[in-house]
Amino acid sequence: MNAKLLASLILVILVVAGASSAIYTVDQREKAIVFRFGEIVESNDEPGLHFKIPFIENVQKFDARIQTMDAAPERYLTIEKKNLVVDSFVKWRIRDVAKYYVTVSGLISSARARLAQRVNDSLREEFGTRTVQEVISGDRAKIMNIVQQATDEQAREIGVEVVDVRLKRVDWDPEISERVYKRMDAERSRVAKELRAQGAEEAEKIRADAERQREITLANAFREAEQVRGEGDATATAVYADAFGRDSEFYTLYRSLNAYKETFQTESDLLVIEPDSEFFKYFKKARPE
Helix, strand or coil: CHHHHHHHHHHHHHHHHHHHHCEEEECCCEEEEEEECCEEEEEECCCEEEECCCCCEEEEEEECCCEEEECCCEEEECCCCCEEEEEEEEEEEECCHHHHHHHHCCCHHHHHHHHHHHHHHHHHHHHCCCCHHHHHHHCHHHHHHHHHHHHHHHHHHHCEEEEEEEEEEEEECHHHHHHHHHHHHHHHHHHHHHHHHHHHHHHHHHHHHHHHHHHHHHHHHHHHHHHHHHHHHHHHHHHHHHHHHHCHHHHHHHHHHHHHHHHCCCCCCCCCCCCCCHHHHHHHHCCCC
16 A cells, blocks of 8 residues: 555656646746757747646746847047047847857857947948047937947847947047147137237226326316416415505515514524524514503
8 A cells, every 4th residue: 555655656746747847937038948959949939838848858048138238438430530439338139049049159248249349340330431520419320320220130140139229428539638638728728818918908008098098187187287376376476566566564574474484483493694684674673562
């Protein structure tokens, strides 16, 4: 009884193992290849449940999602023989899994190396027929479309599909960029010097005009002051003359008093003069009341 039970149990296990090894599933994000003694007998792209011969056939699955290959920056020559550094990336996925396995042994690294070389060749060809201006602005989108189509046609030989090619960055070669920067800096410095020179010239013109206006204003003011002073002196002279004509003795006294006032303004003022001088004429004639 125990022997029969053990045999039945072994049989059930063998049946279950055989059934499980005869069934495999393919995820919607995968592609699968069925091998029989190392030879491809079937490739399945459809997701779901599939069958194979147990213990004889085996299955290998591959990622069918879109992959990104970020290429290292490369230098390309334009038609003007100028170097540009281009940073690009490629979006790709497996199209024919059997061909993919045969051509690159199912290795992502091998597929990326093939794609990188073909993208590089296509970009070099497109850049070599265009100027820097066309590459940077005018034909950039056109270049990406042409490279994507050309690379996709070549990529089908290894069973993959190129979904998109993008140029992330297009720059001058660092050495050229440095020279361009220095040239731009020199040009800006030259323009700045010209502007400063023009400003200095205008400042000198304004300063000279202001100085001329100042001199004219001062000259006019001095002329008017001299005229006023001359008129005042003339009026004063006329007044003095009229006063002298009316009473010469009083006028002489008035002038002497002013002279005394101007001469002896403080107690420390000292005048060395002969006592009988004309200066003390009215001092001598003074009579106290």
